[in-house]
Amino acid sequence: MREKIVFLIQLFDLKKFIKFGLIGVLNTLVDFAVFYVMDRWVIREGPTLALLGMTVVAGPYLSNAIAYVVANIHSFVWNKLWTFERRDRVTRGEAVRYLLTSAGYVLISTVSLAVCIRILSLPFVAPLVPQGWTNLLAKLPTACVTIFYNYLMNKFWVFKA
Numbered sequence: 001m002r003e004k005i006v007f008l009i010q011l012f013d014l015k016k017f018i019k020f021g022l023i024g025v026l027n028t029l030v031d032f033a034v035f036y037v038m039d040r041w042v043i044r045e046g047p048t049l050a051l052l053g054m055t056v057v058a059g060p061y062l063s064n065a066i067a068y069v070v071a072n073i074h075s076f077v078w079n080k081l082w083t084f085e086r087r088d089r090v091t092r093g094e095a096v097r098y099l100l101t102s103a104g105y106v107l108i109s110t111v112s113l114a115v116c117i118r119i120l121s122l123p124f125v126a127p128l129v130p131q132g133w134t135n136l137l138a139k140l141p142t143a144c145v146t147i148f149y150n151y152l153m154n155k156f157w158v159f160k161a
Contacts, residue, residue: 013155019083020151023075028143031071032136038063039135060135064113065106072102084159094158101153105146112142 039060046059076098080086116138120129129137 016083016155017151020079020154021147023078023083024147024150026078027071027075030074031067031143032139034070035063035067035139036136038066040132060113060117060138061110063135064110064139068102068106068109079154080159084154086159097158098154101150101158104153105150108149109142109146112145113138116141 043059043062043066045057046062049056049058080090117134119125120134120138126134
């Protein structure tokens, strides 16, 4: 049993996970900063959509998508060069794998953001949330949900050796 645990730890590569985490922290700051600027000053509430009988304000989702694209480019460059130490040119396969992984991330992130916004807007939770902070606070658990998905997909599929 001990050998299996040691093998899994080596396979997981703790050193790369820590580097990935450091880039992730910086990337999260980029993501949150762009989201904040887009949500507060550029897009604001944005268009309203009727979806499944509900009215949905699209602003935070558009802000999230734009923030994600900016942060994603930042993440790709730093993880390729520093975390996974790949100095070769970007291949078509690597780019496709990264885009597919990113599409999965966007799906997971958007669903998580929607759920968290709903939870923070519940009548017994909303009074606890500072005015105007619901969307930004909803990003916190979203980031926690996606970190392991992102690391494992990048390590074992996108930047595989």
